[in-house]
Amino acid sequence: MLLAFDDVGPGPVVVLIHGFPLNRKMWDAQLTEVGSLYRIIAPDLRGAGETAVPDGVYTIDLLADDVIETLDALNLTDPVVLGGLSMGGYVALSLVARYPSRFRGLMLMNTRAVADSPAAAEGRESLARQVEQSGKPDGVVDAMIPKLFAPASYATHATIVEQIKAQAMQANPLGLANTLRGMATRPDRTGDLARISIPTLVLAGADDQIIPIAESKSMASMIPHGRLEIIPDAGHLAPLENKSASNAAILGFLRSLGD
Numbered sequence: 001m002l003l004a005f006d007d008v009g010p011g012p013v014v015v016l017i018h019g020f021p022l023n024r025k026m027w028d029a030q031l032t033e034v035g036s037l038y039r040i041i042a043p044d045l046r047g048a049g050e051t052a053v054p055d056g057v058y059t060i061d062l063l064a065d066d067v068i069e070t071l072d073a074l075n076l077t078d079p080v081v082l083g084g085l086s087m088g089g090y091v092a093l094s095l096v097a098r099y100p101s102r103f104r105g106l107m108l109m110n111t112r113a114v115a116d117s118p119a120a121a122e123g124r125e126s127l128a129r130q131v132e133q134s135g136k137p138d139g140v141v142d143a144m145i146p147k148l149f150a151p152a153s154y155a156t157h158a159t160i161v162e163q164i165k166a167q168a169m170q171a172n173p174l175g176l177a178n179t180l181r182g183m184a185t186r187p188d189r190t191g192d193l194a195r196i197s198i199p200t201l202v203l204a205g206a207d208d209q210i211i212p213i214a215e216s217k218s219m220a221s222m223i224p225h226g227r228l229e230i231i232p233d234a235g236h237l238a239p240l241e242n243k244s245a246s247n248a249a250i251l252g253f254l255r256s257l258g259d
């Protein structure tokens with residue numbers, strides 16, 4: 001399926017994939033600074049933002065295939081740099097595992113390689129039912145917002161918290177349910193990490209309530225050309241909570257690719 005997307009800036013292409021329950025607007029803090037030097041393509045995944053909301057379970061591989069279809073439609077068949085945050089990172093790991101020749105650099109932000117535990121998958125199914133039955137995104141928003149930011153950010157970045165909450169409240173309930181079910185069935189990609197042959201930045205939030213730092217460290221250590229950057233004063237949405245440190249890490253990594 002063709003995705004809606006932002007296409008901003010000059011230079012080498014950097015594809016940025018958003019997290020859940022968000023859309024491409026979550027990258028606004030990167031568009032100005034990173035987008036002044038690089039061409040950022042930021043899609044709305046199936047079921048999110050301005051992209052259509054078809055029926056069915058949105059597996060991570062299906063979400064990844066949509067990204068390839070959209071890059072093909074843009075004639076972007078030479079290798080590009082790929083970045084994804086959290087769920088966007090699951091999609092990025094699927095992309096580099098299944099379409100390795102399409103990518104030359106990888107940024108895994110606030111994300112993980114392991115699959116859901118049975119309890120996490122059950123939790124997703126009950127949230128999916130809740131949003132389907134209510135026809136409103138509130139259940140997902142109430143479950144996610146308290147975990148998305150560093151504990152301190154709710155006071156220090158209250159405006160960003162409100163903006164992200166508003167973004168999540170605009171999500172289509174069917175899109176949320178279909179995406180939750182897809183995330184619950186995603187495979188464990190830990191075994192793929194050693195096969196990632198391109199330079200990879202693992203970006204972690206020092207106070208991420210969802211992905212412990214130890215897990216990001218371990219993921220980075222399993223990737224042959226992996227490097228870890230821990231962003232201070234940031235949680236699961238590090239690129240928004242500490243925009244300057246995150247943009248510096250992203251730009252430093254992109255420069256290291258020779259761009």
Ligand code: MLT
Nearest residue numbers: 019020085086087088210
């Ligand atoms: C995200 O930020 O994309 C979510 O935390 C992903 C997830 O629920 O696993």
